[in-house]
Amino acid sequence: MEDIIWDCVIVGAGASGCAAARELSRTDGRYLVLEAADDVGCGTSKANSAIVHAGFDAHPGTLMARLNVEGNALFPGLAQELDFAFMPVGSLVVCTCEDQRPALEALLERGRSNGVPGLRVVEKDELRRMEPNVSDAATCALWAPTAGICDPFGLVIALFENARQNGVGFSFGSRVESVEREGGLWLVHAGGGVVRSRCVVNAAGIYADQIHNMVSPHRMAIVPRRGEYELLDTSAGSHVRHTVFTLPTKMGKGVLVTPTVHGNLLVGPTADDVDDREGTQTTAAGLGAVRCRSALGVRDIPFREVIASFSGLRAHRPEHDFAIGELPEAPGFVDCAGIESPGLTACPAIGRMVASEVLRALARMGRARGPRPDFQPRRRGYVNLNCISPEEWNELIARDPSYGNIVCRCCLVSEGQIREACRRGARSVDAVKRRTGATMGRCQGGFCCPRIMQIISQEHPDIPFAMVTKKGGASRYLAGNTKEVAPHG
DSSP: OOSOEEEEEEEOOSHHHHHHHHHHTTBSSOEEEEESSSSSSOSGGGSSOOEEOOSOSSOTTSHHHHHHHHHHHHHHHHHHHHTOOEEOOOEEEEESSGGGHHHHHHHHHHHHHTTOTTOEEEEHHHHHHHOTTBOTTOOEEEEETTOEEEOHHHHHHHHHHHHHHTTOEEEESOOEEEEEEETTEEEEEETTEEEEEEEEEEOOGGGHHHHHHTTOSSOOOOEEEEEEEEEEOGGGTTSOSSEEEEOOBTTBSOOEEEEOTTSOEEEEOOOEEOSOTTOOOOOHHHHHHHHHHHTTTBSOOOGGGEEEEEEEEEEEOTTOSOEEEEETTEEEEEEEEOOOTTHHHHHHHHHHHHHHHHHHHHHHTTOOOOBOTTOOOOOOOOOOGGGSOHHHHHHHHHHOGGGGSEEETTTTEEHHHHHHHHHTTOOSHHHHHHHHOTTOSTTTTTTTHHHHHHHHHHHOTTSOGGGOBSSSTTOBSOOSOOSOOSOOO
């Protein structure tokens, strides 16, 4: 990190932090993102339901409600600009007895108050035509046509790459240790160094309360809320056509069943408040609850096709609303905290709001920033061999024969795709996975992982084969002697 004064430093490279970075990159300032992990999107942004929510669940008048609906409306255009996967499949909230109908009608009215378009209740016969595998007990459902599904990895990577393309700096492995005010600037101690900045954005996810409490006497509390999931193979991906919910509770939107943009079926999450901010383990009780509760809305889920289970942590605030804005007691410090569901959906709108707060603070400091004249809004996504024609694939191979060497057979990922991911920044197996889909299939990397490790080492001479990690840090695959144990050829 250079010894310069930045206009704004963003703490956290998840969906909200990267969205804010991209919005700020539209202006001619100097911006830097600090991330503790080795890649973007390594916290809540990588372990969620990948749902683009319509916006009927949040209470009217909250930031959650407003930014959910705004973000939902922005998603189709953003996906087109940044070339990541998004599918507007719609969602259904299922009633399983007539006694629940008043609660469903209340959800309909709440959605209308929030400005969600197209909401209506569908009755039993239409519901069964829409979802043949809906629960036998289903009586009706709330239909939300503007809901969708996305690739959450692809979204965050797209925001990151476009922000970087437009001049934003990113520093990985830079965990923030302290933040203090000195001489009208913010001093952010991170990664063994000190960064000086006029503004700071706190987009630190589960740790946002700790960053906030470094600068404000008004304490913030974030409770990690763990959600457990089961992921089924692509052979089960057509079991439902839409995202299917049951009625929400005070702990969240409940266990859902949804297709994914990769063709899988996803079931979950649970909602359990935990003390451990790194507590992403799965539990027998949690996965049992996923299977039990999902059956309330969808019948005959083929759980024999499960290929992976995982959990994620949501940054829940007891106030149950986003906390976004400059702190009056800390000029230039902007919170972007408590971003739990529907944070992924809201992130395009969150990015705009955060950027506006920062630019307003800079203008007040006499550092107004104008539009960047060479801002590039578009970004080229990654090749997906499952989505191109044989002719297009042959053209790729003609330009680079490595696109004809299949490394991940489950997901049809070539050597060429993995090398491109490395050249665009991937330095671990999970970073390659998030960009290409490699290791996401039935064998979960059992076949392709050693070859991916070899390619990473070849593309990054500073990473010997034995030092290649799953997700950075100490997550090495190999133990013992760390000298090179595989050829580069």
